[in-house]
Amino acid sequence: MKSWYLVICKPRQEARAQLNLQNQGIEAFYPKLSTEKLVRGRRSVKQTALFPNYLFVCLAAENGNFSAVKNTRGISGFVAYGAQYQRVPNELIAQLKAERLDSHESHMPQAGDRVTVNNESFKNIAAIYKEPDGDMRSILLIQLLNKQIEITVNNQEIDKI
Template sequence: MKSWYLVTCKPRQEERAATNLLNQGIEVFYPKLTTEKLIKGRRTVKQSALFPNYLFICLESQNGNFSAVKNTRGINGFVSYGTRYQIVPEALIEQLKYERTSSAESTIPKAGDTVSVHNNTFNNVAAIYKEPDGDMRSILLINLLNQKIEVSVENKDITQ
């Protein structure tokens, strides 16, 4: 019977450890957090470990190659209570996998999203996001005098 176990990694070596374990044929779950933000008006995408310095691995409870895992580059060892390795419930792993796939929300608006503009010209004006206008600006549709007008606005002035 296979079980999920929790292992600790050396600092900032989760990716290396996961790759080495996968090369050995060991199933690994390494949840990552992807964030897309506007920093100084530029869009940046960053991926980081959801649980820094930890990986979930799936091994046979009786005949698993635990020593190979402990000796893998990037791995510190198993999380244990006394002499027993910590088993992670399958339901928790499934929930984490489901939440990773269902939470694909982004901080950057998509075409058709309603946004709010906050700058000197348009303060707290509702608009519809149309498309990016380079890295620093976006084109919005603003309703002025019952007509939709295209306006190019700096990304830092847009909130959802």
């Protein structure tokens, strides 16, 4: 019977530790968080560890290769309470993996999505997202005087419904 265990990694070496463990045939997982930032006027998506300096490994409770994990590059050791290594419920790992798959969806709306515009000209106006207009602006369709009109707004002024 395999269980998930919590491991402490050296600072900013979660990816290195995961790769080294996988090269040894040991299942390892660390959830990542995607954050969108504006850098020099351009949108960039950066992935960081959801739990910095921690990693989950799946090992057999009886005959797992715990010493190989402890001696892997990038790993400091197991989280332990007394003499027992900290086990993590399988349900928690399954939930983290499922959320990780869901988070691959972009934070920006897709063509046809309903949005609201929050700027001085169009406060809380419903619109339909059409397409991006460069990295910082988007083209939206709004209903104005019974006619569909295209407007261009900053991405910070758009809220996905």
